[in-house]
Amino acid sequence: IDITTSFYNLHHVFQRELGDDMGFLAWRDAGLNPYGNSIIVNAKFLEANRPLIDRFVKVTQRAFRACVDKPEPCVQALVDANGALKFDNELQNWKLVEVLMSDKFSREVALGIHEDKRMQDDYELVRDYIGIDKPFDVKSVYTNEFLDRSIRMPK
Structure with a gap:
């Protein structure tokens, strides 16, 4: 796998399964920082x-x-x-x-x-x-x- 999107709170699962080759880029570090959970x-x-x-x-x-x-x-x-x-x-x-x-x-x-x-x-x-x-x-x-x-x- 070269790239995927997922929720960060599942990163540990990907890292466990894919090993040290699994990196992470927070969207906010790439200039995209929308809110997720909110009370509406x-x-x-x-x-x-x-x-x-x-x-x-x-x-x-x-x-x-x-x-x-x-x-x-x-x-x-x-x-x-x-x-x-x-x-x-x-x-x-x-x-x-x-x-x-x-x-x-x-x-x-x-x-x-x-x-x-x-x-x-x-x-x-x-x-x-x-x-x-x-x-x-x-x-x-x-x-x-x-x-x-x-x-x-x-x-």
Whole structure:
């Protein structure tokens, strides 16, 4: 195999199977850094349930940070809920997810932050290569207002 795309958290599987010849290039190092996982809420639900969303986002942040601080119970809960998973593999997987979760903004501003320039870059990427029928201000489709700014990735 010369090149493939995959999720970084599975890199350890490729490396195990393909050996030392397996390299890795993070898309962000090549100038492409779109967001992956995000919490998405439609505008109507958001306006009707702001306190609920506020609590949900904050507890999600705390849960992710707790799993960073002590991953074993989190990984064990995942394995317990999904019988085909193996603890050691999922722990390796989680360690790679932590790498993806950690950047300047998650360490210095808030875990889960959507950084304005990165969002604008994502918008422009979609606009330029896929197309957008009705242009819009990208800042109108996301918010960081519910994040607890005291919850950050470790430095």
